Amino acid sequence: MTFVALSGFATVPLGFVLGFALARANSCTVASTRRLVIDHRPDWFFGLMIAISWAGVVLLGLAAWSPDRFQLPGALPLGWPLVAGSVMIGIGALLNGGCFLGSVALLGRGNLNYLLTLVGIAVALALPVHRVAMGLPAIVPGGAVPDTTRLIFLAGFASIALFSLDMLRRRRRSALVALVVVGISGGCIYALNPDWSYLAVIDHSVNGRHERPWMMEMGTVALFLGATISAMLRHRFYVVRPSATTAALCLSGGFLMGIGGRLVPGGNDTLMLWSIPGLARYGVISYAIMIASIASILLAGRIRLRHFPSKASA
Numbered sequence: 001m002t003f004v005a006l007s008g009f010a011t012v013p014l015g016f017v018l019g020f021a022l023a024r025a026n027s028c029t030v031a032s033t034r035r036l037v038i039d040h041r042p043d044w045f046f047g048l049m050i051a052i053s054w055a056g057v058v059l060l061g062l063a064a065w066s067p068d069r070f071q072l073p074g075a076l077p078l079g080w081p082l083v084a085g086s087v088m089i090g091i092g093a094l095l096n097g098g099c100f101l102g103s104v105a106l107l108g109r110g111n112l113n114y115l116l117t118l119v120g121i122a123v124a125l126a127l128p129v130h131r132v133a134m135g136l137p138a139i140v141p142g143g144a145v146p147d148t149t150r151l152i153f154l155a156g157f158a159s160i161a162l163f164s165l166d167m168l169r170r171r172r173r174s175a176l177v178a179l180v181v182v183g184i185s186g187g188c189i190y191a192l193n194p195d196w197s198y199l200a201v202i203d204h205s206v207n208g209r210h211e212r213p214w215m216m217e218m219g220t221v222a223l224f225l226g227a228t229i230s231a232m233l234r235h236r237f238y239v240v241r242p243s244a245t246t247a248a249l250c251l252s253g254g255f256l257m258g259i260g261g262r263l264v265p266g267g268n269d270t271l272m273l274w275s276i277p278g279l280a281r282y283g284v285i286s287y288a289i290m291i292a293s294i295a296s297i298l299l300a301g302r303i304r305l306r307h308f309p310s311k312a313s314a
Contacts, residue, residue: 011196011219014189019104019226021185024234025178027051028102029268029287030093033294047179048272050164054183055190056157056277060150062191070191072145073280085263086286088256090293093268096120096253097246100199100267103254108227111240116247120254121199125262126206145279153279186273189219194274198223199258199267 025047026032032044062070076082093099096117098106107114161180168176189196198220205217231237261267264286266275271290275283 008193008215011189011193011215012222014185014192015219015222016226018182018185018189019108019223019228020230021178021181021226022101022105022223023108023178023227023230023236024174025051025105025182026175027179027182027272028105029099029272029291030097030102030294033291034298037295037298047175049160050176051179051183051186052272052277053157053160053164054180055187055273056153056183056279057161058184058187059191059274059277060154060157060279064150064154071194072278073194073275073283075280076282078282078285081263082282082286083289085260085265086289087293088260089264089267089286090260090290091297092253092256092258092260093290094253094294094297095249096257097249100197100257100261100269101272104198104223104227105231108224108237109231110228110237113240113242113246113250116242116250117254117257118202120251120256121258121261122202122206124255124258125199125203127259150279157277183273186269187277190270190274190278193219197266197270199261199270202258203262 026044027048029048032048035041035044059070059072063072089099093102096103096114098114098117103114103117107117161183164176164180167173168180193216196216196219201217201220228237257267264271264282268287268290271283271287274280276287
C-alpha cells in the first residue's frame with residue numbers, strides 16, 4: 001500500500017478519535033474567550049495552547065523526520081481577505097454559540113440546532129461568487145521556515161506538552177487527556193492530509209467536486225460519529241430539538257463562518273491543528289483577530305447568546 005493510500009485510510013480512524021476527544025475537551029474558542037472575558041479565568045485558553053502544542057510536536061517532528069512526506073503549510077498573503085474572514089468567523093462563531101470545533105461537540109451531544117450551522121456553512125460555500133478555493137491555499141507545501149526557528153518552536157511546544165503530562169501525573173483529568181488527544185490526532189490527520197477538514201468536505205460536496213478520495217468524506221462522518229459515541233458513553237447525549245431563535249442564530253452564524261472560512265481560508269480547526277502549529281504566520285494572525293472579535297463584542301455587551309451553554313466543555 002502506498003503512502004498516499006495509507007494516509008487516506010488513516011483519515012477515518014483519526015477523524016473518529018478526534019471527534020471522540022472533542023466531546024470531552026474544552027476546545028471551543030468561543031467558550032474559552034467567554035470564560036476569559038466574563039469569568040476572568042484563562043485556564044481554557046491554556047488548554048487550547050496544550051492542544052496546539054501537541055499538534056506542533058507532531059507536525060514539526062514529522063516534518064523533521066521525513067520532510068519529503070510531511071511538509072509544513074506555506075505562506076499566504078496578509079491582506080484584507082484574511083482580516084475580513086477572521087472577523088466573520090469570530091462573529092459567526094459567537095452567534096452560533098460555538099466555533100468549528102465546538103459545533104462538532106455540541107452536535108455530537110444531540111443539539112440538533114447545530115445541524116443548521118452546517119446548513120449555513122453549506123449555503124455560504126455554495127454562493128456563485130468569486131471566492132478562494134477552500135483548502136487549496138492552506139495546503140501549499142514547503143513553508144519557508146528556517147531550521148533554527150523550527151527547533152526553537154519545537155522545543156517550546158515540547159515544553160508545554162511535557163508540562164501537560166506532568167499535570168496529568170499529578171492529577172488525572174479527563175478534559176486534559178482529551179486536549180492531548182485532540183492535539184495528537186489533529187496533528188496526525190493534518191500531517192497526512194493537509195487538505196482535510198469538514199469545512200473543505202462540505203465545500204467539495206456542495207460544489208460538485210468529487211475528485212477527492214472517499215476516505216476524506218468518511219473521515220468527516222467518523223468525526224461526528226466519534227463525538228456522538230463519546231457523549232453517549234458519558235451519558236451526555238440528549239436530543240435538543242431546534243427552536244426558532246436558536247436555529248436562526250446557528251444558521252446565520254454558520255453562514256458567516258462559511259464566508260469567513262473561504263476568505264482565510266479554513267476555520268479555527270485548521271488554524272489550531274495545522275496553520276499555527278505548522279508555523280504559518282497567517283494562522284497566528286487570523287486566530288488572534290478571531291479571538292479579538294469575539295472578545296470585543298462580549299466586552300461591549302452588544303450581544304447575549306441565551307442558547308450558549310454556560311459551562312460548555314466543547
